[in-house]
Amino acid sequence: MSMDAAESADEPGGSKTADAADPDAHLLSALEVIEQQPLAERAAAYAALHDELARRLESGPTTSRE
Template identity: 65%
Template sequence: MTQEGESQSAGADELVSRLELIQERPLAERANAYRAIHDELSRVLEGGDREVSSR
């Protein structure tokens, strides 16, 4: 596996761990935690688009 592939795999593992921890929380806390992950992933994806388009 390449270094990039290992990094993506580690990121996916971290995300799964975070989601599992969220599932153990009460409903109201889960909603806020999922919203935070959504916002974080949106920023990452939108930032990736900007990097590609600036080349």
């Protein structure tokens, strides 16, 4: 299962606008969706989430948090 599937299952947290407004809420929402899945699908979803977060981290900061 890809991260896209997890996002589509949770429309309010899956929008780009919601990501920009509160990335923590998006992450928590994605984790809640993942936790509700069977173990095998959960492992794949966590791997996809890891890849997405790694890409964001490598791309550098997009906003200043002060």
